[in-house]
Amino acid sequence: MTSTDTVADRRAATAEPILSVRNLRTAFFTDKEVIRAVDGVSFDVAPGETVGVVGESGSGKSVTARSIMGLIQSPGRVLDGSSIRFHHTETVREFAERFPDRTVDLQRIAGDLDPATLFESIEATPATFGYDDPEQATVADFVATGYDDALGIDPDDSVFVTDGSTKSPTRGFLEVTRLGGEARRAIRGDKIAMVFQDPLTSLNPVYTVGNQIKEALRLHRSLTGAAATTEAIELLEAVGIPDATRRLREYPHQFSGGMRQRAVIAMALACDPELLICDEPTTALDVTIQAQILDLLEELRAERGLGIVFITHDMGVIAETADRVNVMYAGEVVETAGVERLFATPKHPYTQGLLASIPGRQGGERLRTIEGTVPTPNAPATDCRFAPRCPEAFKACERVHPVSVPIDDDGDHTAACLLYPDAEPVDYHTHHGDGERR
Amino acid sequence: MSSKVHADLETLVSVRNLRTYYEDDGLFGGRPVKAVDGVSFDINRGETLGLVGESGCGKTTLGRTLIRLERATGGEVRFDGVDITTLSGEELKSWRRDAQMVFQDPDSSLNDRLTVGEIIREPLDVHEWRTPAERRARVRELLEMVGLRPEHYYRYPHQFSGGQRQRIGIARTLTLEPEFIVLDEPVSALDVSVQAEVINLLEDLQEEFGLTYLFIAHDLSVVRHICDRVAVMYLGNIMEIGPTEELFADPANPYTHALLSAIPEPDPTSDRDRITLHGSPPNPRYPPSGCPFSTRCPARIRPVEYEDLDDELWSQLSTLREILRERQRTDRTVTDRIRSLLGKEPRFGTAEEIYGELFDGRTVPDDVRSVLDDVAAALADDDVDVALERLVAEFGGVCDGTQPEHHEVGETTRTSLCHRHEPAYRSPDRTLDERH
Numbered sequence: 001m002t003s004t005d006t007v008a009d010r011r012a013a014t015a016e017p018i019l020s021v022r023n024l025r026t027a028f029f030t031d032k033e034v035i036r037a038v039d040g041v042s043f044d045v046a047p048g049e050t051v052g053v054v055g056e057s058g059s060g061k062s063v064t065a066r067s068i069m070g071l072i073q074s075p076g077r078v079l080d081g082s083s084i085r086f087h088h089t090e091t092v093r094e095f096a097e098r099f100p101d102r103t104v105d106l107q108r109i110a111g112d113l114d115p116a117t118l119f120e121s122i123e124a125t126p127a128t129f130g131y132d133d134p135e136q137a138t139v140a141d142f143v144a145t146g147y148d149d150a151l152g153i154d155p156d157d158s159v160f161v162t163d164g165s166t167k168s169p170t171r172g173f174l175e176v177t178r179l180g181g182e183a184r185r186a187i188r189g190d191k192i193a194m195v196f197q198d199p200l201t202s203l204n205p206v207y208t209v210g211n212q213i214k215e216a217l218r219l220h221r222s223l224t225g226a227a228a229t230t231e232a233i234e235l236l237e238a239v240g241i242p243d244a245t246r247r248l249r250e251y252p253h254q255f256s257g258g259m260r261q262r263a264v265i266a267m268a269l270a271c272d273p274e275l276l277i278c279d280e281p282t283t284a285l286d287v288t289i290q291a292q293i294l295d296l297l298e299e300l301r302a303e304r305g306l307g308i309v310f311i312t313h314d315m316g317v318i319a320e321t322a323d324r325v326n327v328m329y330a331g332e333v334v335e336t337a338g339v340e341r342l343f344a345t346p347k348h349p350y351t352q353g354l355l356a357s358i359p360g361r362q363g364g365e366r367l368r369t370i371e372g373t374v375p376t377p378n379a380p381a382t383d384c385r386f387a388p389r390c391p392e393a394f395k396a397c398e399r400v401h402p403v404s405v406p407i408d409d410d411g412d413h414t415a416a417c418l419l420y421p422d423a424e425p426v427d428y429h430t431h432h433g434d435g436e437r438r
Numbered sequence: 439m440s441s442k443v444h445a446d447l448e449t450l451v452s453v454r455n456l457r458t459y460y461e462d463d464g465l466f467g468g469r470p471v472k473a474v475d476g477v478s479f480d481i482n483r484g485e486t487l488g489l490v491g492e493s494g495c496g497k498t499t500l501g502r503t504l505i506r507l508e509r510a511t512g513g514e515v516r517f518d519g520v521d522i523t524t525l526s527g528e529e530l531k532s533w534r535r536d537a538q539m540v541f542q543d544p545d546s547s548l549n550d551r552l553t554v555g556e557i558i559r560e561p562l563d564v565h566e567w568r569t570p571a572e573r574r575a576r577v578r579e580l581l582e583m584v585g586l587r588p589e590h591y592y593r594y595p596h597q598f599s600g601g602q603r604q605r606i607g608i609a610r611t612l613t614l615e616p617e618f619i620v621l622d623e624p625v626s627a628l629d630v631s632v633q634a635e636v637i638n639l640l641e642d643l644q645e646e647f648g649l650t651y652l653f654i655a656h657d658l659s660v661v662r663h664i665c666d667r668v669a670v671m672y673l674g675n676i677m678e679i680g681p682t683e684e685l686f687a688d689p690a691n692p693y694t695h696a697l698l699s700a701i702p703e704p705d706p707t708s709d710r711d712r713i714t715l716h717g718s719p720p721n722p723r724y725p726p727s728g729c730p731f732s733t734r735c736p737a738r739i740r741p742v743e744y745e746d747l748d749d750e751l752w753s754q755l756s757t758l759r760e761i762l763r764e765r766q767r768t769d770r771t772v773t774d775r776i777r778s779l780l781g782k783e784p785r786f787g788t789a790e791e792i793y794g795e796l797f798d799g800r801t802v803p804d805d806v807r808s809v810l811d812d813v814a815a816a817l818a819d820d821d822v823d824v825a826l827e828r829l830v831a832e833f834g835g836v837c838d839g840t841q842p843e844h845h846e847v848g849e850t851t852r853t854s855l856c857h858r859h860e861p862a863y864r865s866p867d868r869t870l871d872e873r874h
Contacts, residue, residue, distance in 0.1 A: 056629040237795055243761045245791055256718040257493070282482075286492040286656060288715045291700040295714055307627035313629060316659075316702030339706040357634040358704050367634035367663065373599050 017044035018088055018307045019068070019192075019275055022141075025079040026031040026060075033378040037063040037076070039331035043324075045275065045307040046167075052322030052339070053311045060331040061311045065279045068309070069194050070176060070184050083141065084176035086360055088274050091191050092172040095159045099183055103159040103166045133412045140173075155422050158183060190220045193268035197280035199260035205251040208246030209236075209263050216270040235266040240296060258289035265296065275307045276300075282317060294321055319343055324343055327351050330385040331377045333404070337413035347415040349390045384418060392419065396426045403432045440783065443523045450618060450650050451481040451504065453786030456513035458496075458503045469768050471723045473499040475730075476513070481618075486644065486651040490658055490697070493721055496674040497654050501620040504652065505537040506530065517618070535565060538611035542623035544603035548595040554581070554606055580609040585639060601632035605639065612643065620652045625660060628860050637664055639778060655687075656724035658701050673719055673730040680852025690854040691846040692737040692866045713870065716753060717760050724767060729857060732837040737869040739835045739857055749873055751806070754796045754846030755833055758813075761792060762826045789814035809833075 023051060039061045041100055045051045053061050058068055067078050072117045096103045107232040107371040160177040163171035166178060179187060196202045201405065213232040217223040223231055229248070236244035261281060278297065282290040298321065301308055310321050318325055318339070325342045327335040327350065335348040356368040372389040384390070387397035404414040405421050405428065418425050457478050462468030474494040480488045489497045502508045504515055510523040510654040517537070525533055527764065530680050541547035548557055555577050562573040584605040595603055604624060620753055621640065625633040641664065643649060661668055662682060669679040670693060678691040689695045696713045715734045726732050733756070740747065793810065802810065809832045816825035830838060836857050845859035846852070858866045 054529060056631065090685075242757050242795065243792060244762070244795070246765070258718050287658070287700040287702075288492060288697060290702070291712055291714050292716075305868060314702065315630070315704040317703050319706040319708075320702045343704065343706050355704065357631045358579070359634070359637065359659045366638055369638065370631035371635040373601075373632070 016046065018047050018086070019309075020083075020085045020087065021064075021068065022085070024064065024067055024075060024082045024084060026063050026072055026082070027079055028076040030075055035379070036331050036377045037065060039377055039381065041326075041328070041333050043326050043336065044257075045309055047274070047307050048301060048305040050301060050308040050310050050322050051326070051330055052074075052318040052325040053309065054313060054315065054318050054325060055328035056313060056374050058330075058376070059328040061313075061328055062279055062378075063358050064328070064345070065164045065194065065277045065309065065311055068277060069192060070179060070188055078177050082177055085173040085186065086176055086191065087173045087273075088191065089169070089171060091187070092159060092161070092169050092174060095174060095183065095186070096161065096166055096172070098168050098186070099159060100166070100389075102154075102157045102183065103161060103169075104153060105166050106160050106172075110138075111152075114212040114307055131278065145260065156180060161330065168179055189216065189268075189273075190271045191273055192275045192277065193271065193273040194277040194279065195261070195268050195281045197283050199257065199264045200252065202264050203260060205252055208249050208251055209255065213248075213267050213270060213354075216267050231270075232266075233272055236263070238268045238269065239300075240261070240292070241266070258291075258292055261285060261289075261293055262296065265300075269304075270309065272304070273306070275309070277309045277311075279311045280313070281310075283312065283314070292319070297319070297321065315355060327354070330374055332381070332385065332416065333384065334417070335415040336404075336435040337407075341413050345413075347413070347420065348386075348417050349392050349419075350386050351415075353389075353391070384416075392416040394418070400426060400429050402429050405429075446656055446695075448483045449480045449650075450483040450518065452516040453480070453504070454478050454505065454514050454516070456500070456515060457511045458499050459511040461534070463764055469723050470511075472674050473722060474503060475722075475725065477671075477674075477676045478513075479676060480670060480681055481652060483617075483650055484644075484648050485666040486653050486664055487670040488661040489652060489654045489671060490656060490661055490668060491671035492656065494719060494722065495671045496722070497671050498622055501539070501652055501654050503621050505618075505620055508532070526583070531565075535614040536616050537618045537620070538614070538616040539622060540604070540607050540611050540624045541621040543627055544595075544607050545627075548603060550595055553592050553594055554586075554598075555761055557595070557606060558610045558613060560609065565614060567614070576613065576790055577609075580612055581636060583612070583643070584609045585635075599632070600628050601636060602634050604628065608636075608639065608643070612647075615647070616649070618650045618652070620654065622654045623656070624653075625656060626655065632659070634840075640664065642866075658686075658698065670697065673725055674722055674856060675730045677731065677856075678847075678852070678854040680848055680854075684848050684850065684852060688848065690852065690859070690866065691856050692717055692735050692852075692858070692870065693731045695866065695870055696736060712718070716757060720763075721767070724763075726838065728836070728838045728840050729842045731856075733763075735837065736873060737858060737866045738837045739863055741833065741835050744833065747803070747806070748800075751797075751800055751802065754800070755806075755829075758792065758796055759826070759829055759833075761830065762822055764815075766822045766826060789817040807839055 022042050024038055024041045024281050025036065028035045028037055041060070041064055043051060053064060055061050063072070066072055068084055072078060102163040123285065126177065140162070155178070158175050159172065160175060161172040174187065176187070203209065210229070210232050213235060214228040217231055219230045227329050232248055233244045235246055241247050241259060241262050257265060281297070282293050285293060290423060292315065297308065300306055307390045310318070311321065312318055325339050326333045327348065335351045342351065343355065350370070353368065353370040357370060359367055375385060375388070377385060381386055381401045383399060384393070384397045384402050387393040390397065400418060402416040402418050404416045407413040407415055407420060418429055421428055455478055457472070457476050458474040459470035459472050461470045477500065489500065491497045499508060503510050506522060514521045515523050516535070522533060546860070555574070555616055558577045558580055559573050562576060567573060578591060581588050583591055586602065586605055586609070595606065598606065624640070625636050628636060637660065640651070644651060653661065653665055665682050667680060668682050668685050670677045670691065672693050677693045678685060678689065685694065686698065689698055696715050699710065699713045713736055715736065717734055720726060720733050729735070730740055740752070795813065809828065812828050813825045816828060840857070842855050842857045843852040844855050846853045847859060856866055857863060858869065
């Protein structure tokens with residue numbers, strides 16, 4: 001764990017997160033430009049918690065999900081300084097046993113290093129990690145996020161132990177961005193599973209549904225034959241598919257849309273994951289079927305203590321499912337808060353606009369709109385990316401990049417907007433901002 | 439809501455007992471898909487009628503049939519008094535100018551290889567409207583009308599965002615100054631903020647040109663905003679039709695109830711009770727013989743002797759019935775038969791397996807138990823028909839056997855298709871209150 005007092009961490013202290021995303025930056029390198037699809041996103045997910053990520057198309061929601069899953073392919077890359085940590089202790093123990101060569105005892109390294117002085121020897125600033133003070137950085141930040149050379153750590157090392165020995169760790173984390181090869185396959189689908197938007201594209205049309213579920217069981221849990229069949233039937237029943245024995249031998253096209261999504265969820269659950277990432281899981285479904293799937297996910301969360309990252313553009317779905325909400329815009333989280341607070345008192349003009357443009361939530365004849373479209377973030381932000389569409393933009397918005405500001409005392413609600421904090425807002429952002437690094 | 443008060447409620451489109459079936463191409467005809475199965479309604483001049491329902495309920499087919507993109511199998515569509523289902527040749531062509539359509543997906547409904555100007559001008563060319571110069575001028579005028587710029591004439595569709603592309607689609611429908619436009623999910627592919635812009639545009643255009651809309655959508659909050667009246671469709675039938683606010687505030691049909699309660703509300707503090715429907719809509723090739731909604735209805739009329747049966751158990755019985763119905767329609771391949779003869783892992787689970795899944799841990803009264811035993815015996819003989827018959831004979835009711843009628847409900851012109859509106863039964867409202 002980091003010892004910083006960033007907003008997100010203070011909140012995390014109350015419930016041990018299972019996943020923490022810190023300053024995630026994912027960019028796509030094309031001949032023409034570098035598209036910073038995700039540009040400094042941080043959030044935590046606790047076990048049994050549903051964290052919503054909401055935003056328009058092009059805001060970077062799906063790339064965030066894919067970065068967590070390690071599904072970013074060339075020309076895309078997760079940039080140095082990004083960290084995705086998986087804190088599940090049992091998994092850390094399991095991986096330390098399985099990959100002893102890749103396990104690092106952080107306490108040993110930290111003993112003779114002062115993180116604050118490390119900035120002098122390598123090419124990184126506190127802002128690289130999303131901090132504004134060198135004192136906030138920890139050794140973990142350096143080793144985990146690509147500055148390992150200076151510390152003599154092998155680039156393949158990805159299991160970090162913070163308490164206990166490497167033989168029997170009692171605390172630690174897996175750095176998902178550094179996982180490769182076998183270790184990556186061991187976590188993807190097994191510990192972290194994903195449900196995609198369109199069930200037809202995530203199911204193979206030429207294999208029976210049972211075949212595909214059994215494949216997952218064979219690869220991750222080494223179950224075959226009758227044992228796999230029994231388990232697959234149980235999984236289908238768990239996600240509410242009646243007559244599972246028959247269904248197992250049918251092909252995806254013989255399933256209705258809702259049934260297909262249930263089958264996909266059953267596959268995701270095949271390995272009993274700790275974390276489930278749902279990327280618009282109900283967008284392709286009808287409302288009555290959507291209601292069934294949302295009920296199912298809620299049931300599974302409560303029963304299994306799953307942490308869920310729920311990505312959607314539908315504010316109604318977010319209101320019903322999420323405990324916390326991150327609002328994304330052009331690759332950045334512009335506002336985060338508990339779901340009730342976000343809907344009751346949205347602070348960022350973008351969130352306000354998003355909520356106001358939902359038909360039926362407003363009186364009056366005309367719908368409020370947000371003029372313009374989401375820009376493509378193809379350069380480091382030196383301004384507020386929402387400024388061109390923002391009804392409340394003022395001069396400073398064009399030259400200062402806003403940072404996340406706590407809106408309330410407990411730091412649970414933050415917004416990245418020059419309107420906040422109330423006292424000397426622009427100075428706050430200029431001082432805390434990452435202007436000097438760019 | 440665009441509640442323009444029309445002193446004279448003049449009917450523009452009048453639909454009577456309209457049916458659109460898709461026939462099998464097979465040699466022996468086979469069973470048709472009953473996409474639209476006998477609907478009747480009127481659309482008044484200048485109003486927006488919403489058409490909502492789940493995918494596959496026939497709403498798009500109905501919209502396409504109204505403007506003759508599909509041929510009706512039966513019934514009539516009177517447009518200003520003329521039955522357009524029988525038009526042909528020149529008559530049809532000249533009528534087509536009056537009725538246009540905006541499609542759901544602006545990506546696939548615009549030709550990538552034509553410029554925006556050519557796309558919008560095409561209807562004018564087809565109908566040989568005035569001179570080419572006048573056509574070009576008209577296109578530029580239209581571009582401005584829908585919020586684009588005249589210089590966009592020479593650009594290609596891919597250079598525009600989704601919202602702008604939908605504006606191009608709208609401009610194209612307006613070229614020939616139609617009276618009636620079918621909007622087939624015009625905003626469902628758009629982000630919520632862009633969606634709001636397009637809705638505002640549609641409302642402005644309606645006001646300016648006195649257009650009549652049929653607005654097809656599955657997003658009910660959009661419908662509530664834009665429509666004067668709403669028709670709720672299920673499996674080719676209109677379940678309920680009436681003024682928007684009345685229908686949303688006090689739905690009469692059990693299906694409308696369920697549909698409305700399924701919309702996620704953008705308000706985390708709401709503690710509304712959701713009615714979650716089980717299963718999915720039946721195959722329109724094999725619609726239920728009674729009420730179309732009977733297989734999923736939360737307010738289905740039960741036989742008197744089972745009136746007090748546990749709700750959970752009742753819904754499990756319905757699930758069992760659905761399983762049997764599906765089996766009845768599933769062809770068993772030769773390999774399946776051989777496998778089961780050889781006693782290998784059969785394709786179908788046995789009755790015990792299904793019962794274990796459905797009724798484990800529930801108290802099943804003796805009378806129900808004996809029926810289930812009969813069903814299991816029939817299944818053991820591989821006779822799904824007999825099993826289903828037994829089940830329906832015992833637990834079926836008026837909803838399964840008889841087609842319901844439209845009953846007048848509410849204060850004005852609202853009607854709802856449900857047996858429960860008959861005086862002999864308890865109303866859907868009260869039943870749902872009690873059961874949920």
